Amino acid sequence: MPQLEIRDLEVYYKVPFGTIKTLFGIQLDVEKGDSIGIVGESGSGKSTLGLSIVRLLPPNAIARGHIFFNGTDLLALPASKMKDYRGTGIFMIMQDPFNSLNPVKKVREQLIEALRIKYLRRNERVPEESLYDEVLKKLKDVKLPDPETIMDRYPHQLSGGQIQRIVIAMGLLLEPSILIADEPTSALDVSVQAQIIALIKELQDKYKMSLLFITHDLSVAYAVSEKLLILYGGRILEFGNTEDVMNSPAHPYTEGLLKSFPRGNYRDGKLYTLQGAPPLFTDLPNGCVFNPRCPYAFDRCYQEEPGLYDYMGRKVRCFLRHE
């Protein structure tokens, strides 16, 4: 049985003049130890997907469907029970490091607070000093220089990279079985970005966690993930092994994405651009959601919506791949 099974997940937002649907029939299995890159442009619903798994969507959002975590349907739980699955079960790293830590508490207090929860759940009593030592050890694990000093700092005295390492350390302290990272590197400098990605990858192997890595950057997803999920307009357009998807993209959108990222020292040619912009959820096209930007679109694409078809060991939402 997969660790996490997402079935027919749909998310709606209540707005003053009706509802807006932002996720459409998401199906996803996460096996133990999987690392899945979830790639999409802004407004594709990728953050909504992450937040609906941990049930931290804004109050005006409604999630329908099922999210089974080790057999328990998280969406069917009463709100007060959900806390038992967060932290030690599923942990999520937020996008903006400068807003991730409580500004009025020292780093040390915030990390120890997390650790206490772990031991409380295991019904273990641990003396204060060993909590401190464990925090210190984890901060060394995430390669934070000078952890003793940093533990007595407030978040505003730290850099984005340092905070992201601290948040990752917090995740490790809780020993979650699934780690969701929502664009953990997009607010960081490129050099720091690479370090954080390498760190997440290394720790995932070391602690045997499953990883859901949400990003808008295909090259980042390629670096961390074994499976790739392409999200567009709230729908899965392609899902398969990262290598396969990168080498021979099956969906026109994936193909466009791949063509439009600059590669190494290749700079003389003209860079391919995907025409148009991602659709607004208030104004989705008829038929295939990608049809306004698709170079191969034909009549059928404007009339009916393609299903998610099996194609060469992958799943693709395109009539061209439907035999």
Added chain:
Amino acid sequence: MVNAVITLIMLVFIVFLLVHIILPTPQAMAKVYIGGTHFTQAEINAIIEQYGLNKPLYVQFLNYLINVFHGNFGIDTLYKVPVMYLLGKFIPITLEFVIIAIILQVLLGIFTGSVAGMWRNRVPDWVIKALYLITWAMPVFLLATLLQFAFAYYAKVLPPFNIANPLMIPPKTITGFPLIDAAIEGDWPYFDSLLQHMVLPVLAIAFAGFGITTRIMRASTIDVLDKDYVKLSYMKGLSSWQVFRKTVLRNSLIPIITLTALTFGFAIAGAVVIEEIFIYKGMGFYLYQSTVSLDYVAILSTTLIVGISVIIANFIADILYAVVDPRVRLE
């Protein structure tokens, strides 16, 4: 500090001008001193001469300022005793119940604001909104009169006026604060009487003012709830109540500090009306009486004291800010 002094001088200047608009001639001012209708021209001239009332306005103003900086607020025209003596008697009475009222008001505001913010756009939010809109929209004197009618005259559970039972002998004045003096002397029946008489004025000020605290607290809570660090706090596996207590509350309290310093001014201003309604003989009552009888020396001094207390309240707020929020450093 320099700013505060300039603000105070401006304040005194404005009140000084107002007094001279109401009493435009030296003769009119001298008549206030005499108080009655039986006086001779010679008496008036003597008073004008004694207090320098016929000197140019700016000389009078400078003289007044110099005297104030020497701690001399002048002689009260009505009671014929130094104003300092009267203020020393009345200020503690007012400060005592106003500070209690503000504490109650802020606690009430924080509680209702947090509840409204945590349950935004749901029933508790609507109920609280209705409550504070009614109390906030109601003039203080109406609210105070309604409370007095309901609890003192209709239900007869609380005394309608005075600061304590007038038949009881007040304890010796030590600090000037009646409650503290009664406690030091161990005069508990008097202490109890003071408390009973304080309930209605305190409730009137707290009810009239808590709406603004509720509103800001609600907005601040909603603002904080939206922050990623609240999500991370949930991610640790804390319950909603723990997230509120450990993360949301302290962050959303930050704007309340400044707000409380500001409402302090409102509360003191409200005290003038409240003390008149409940015949609660403190500074507000004194200010009201002096205004009615055009006792300009008292009006000037009381205004100055109110100004100083508001500035002190803001100063305390700045210090508290640095204590609560580590991002703020005191220069």
